[in-house]
Amino acid sequence: MTATIIDGKAFAARIREQVATEVARIKAAGVTPGLAVVLVGEDPASAVYVRNKGKQTVEVGMESFEHRLPADTSEADLLALIAQLNADPAVHGILCQLPLPDHIDADKVLAAIDPAKDVDGFHISNVGLLATGQKAMVPCTPLGCLMMLRDHHGSLSGMDAVVLGRSNIVGKPMAQLLLGDSCTVTIAHSRTRDLADVVRRADIVVAAVGRPQMVPGDWIKPGATVIDVGINRIDAGIKDDGTPRTRLVGDVDFDSCAAVAGAITPVPGGVGPMTIACLLANTLTACCRAHG
């Protein structure tokens, strides 16, 4: 069997088009949706994400506010900026890029963001709303994964889903969303026993562990759908000019998994573009709610 490739890049482009159409309509009524992104420090991967977010925000017609703060910014100064963004009527969404430097309490910062502007869905009140099946701001990466799964399968009801990874950003909210769609959900993690057997039972595998190519094809049930959240840069030999070559890979071993799975997301071009598209959709939702 050769898997269908789930094209997250094309799907994300369609979502951005829909968002842009809606943004144009709202702007004609006198409101421009605005997204503020806060980056503390110079983590290179975070800087790339923040640049992409800002670029795509502007491309759909929204206003982008970027706040790049030095790595030694105090927690008090960051909280003061969050308070200022909470109070700014031009800002409908606030995203504080994680991870934050060690001297800043990330939980405290996330709790300071107005839940109505929490386009990441990380505030405790949005986490609780999602867990209890109420209208919440839903974290962007799991939301993008769910949209691809629904698009591919239609109903997910009754399917066995295994989520690899238990992070607050992906694993836990992903499990909540799959449960909300009536899957039987297992969250597997570094202490899970007989991991290969657990994964082999799954109709849906969502891999979000941050370990390059960790899931081999012989863990995958024939015909299962594999959603690869990982974005890992690995060595890939030496270029002609003698400098090291790198490439991006996911948390699953693509070639061996694609030989067994029914459908699979590629890296790059799968989950990554969907995350930013969902961030824009969440910002639009926050703006629409703020303006009735």
Ligand code: GUN
């Ligand atoms: N760091 C890695 N992923 C994310 C995300 O989705 N949101 C934020 N704020 N930081 C991240």
